[in-house]
Amino acid sequence: xxxxxxxQEGKITVDEALKVIDALDAPVDDKPQAAATKAKxxxxxxxxxxxxxxxxxxxxxxxLVDWVLRTGNKFASLGGADLDGMGVDLEELRSAxxxxxxxKVVDVTDEASGEHVEVIVE
Numbered sequence: 001x002x003x004x005x006x007x008q009e010g011k012i013t014v015d016e017a018l019k020v021i022d023a024l025d026a027p028v029d030d031k032p033q034a035a036a037t038k039a040k041x042x043x044x045x046x047x048x049x050x051x052x053x054x055x056x057x058x059x060x061x062x063x064l065v066d067w068v069l070r071t072g073n074k075f076a077s078l079g080g081a082d083l084d085g086m087g088v089d090l091e092e093l094r095s096a097x098x099x100x101x102x103x104k105v106v107d108v109t110d111e112a113s114g115e116h117v118e119v120i121v122e
Contacts, residue, residue, distance in 0.1 A: 038062065039097055045118040049109060062097070062121075069094040097121055 003024075007017045042065045046056035069091070106119035 039102060039121045041122045043118075043120040043122060045116075045120070047116045047118075049111075049114045049116050055115065065097070066094060069097075 003012075003017050003020050006012045007014060012020070039062050042060045042062060044056065044058040044060070045054065047054050102121050104118060104120050106117060109116045
């Protein structure tokens with residue numbers, strides 16, 4: 001009715017109203033869309049800002065990362081670690097990765113130590 005009232009008031013055209021009604025009738029998919037391919041690697045890079053040289057380069061298979069995120073969350077809560085206080089929700093991160101999170105997830109430069117840290121999901 002609201003769409004029809006907008007047509008009557010001249011706020012939208014009949015063609016625009018039909019598009020709105022079609023969009024309202026379309027089924028809604030509440031499930032997150034999975035990526036076409038699963039992520040295979042979590043890459044961690046630590047470099048020296050001044051020299052540009054790499055200090056650390058670690059490639060972890062996503063199977064291992066998934067296991068660490070699942071078990072780490074359990075052990076963190078048992079050991080009293082306050083990961084939530086640091087803004088880290090391991091289960092949310094694990095879910096985001098399994099739902100298709102890709103690309104650079106961390107990009108931090110520590111000016112005091114002169115280090116640049118990148119974490120990339122590929």
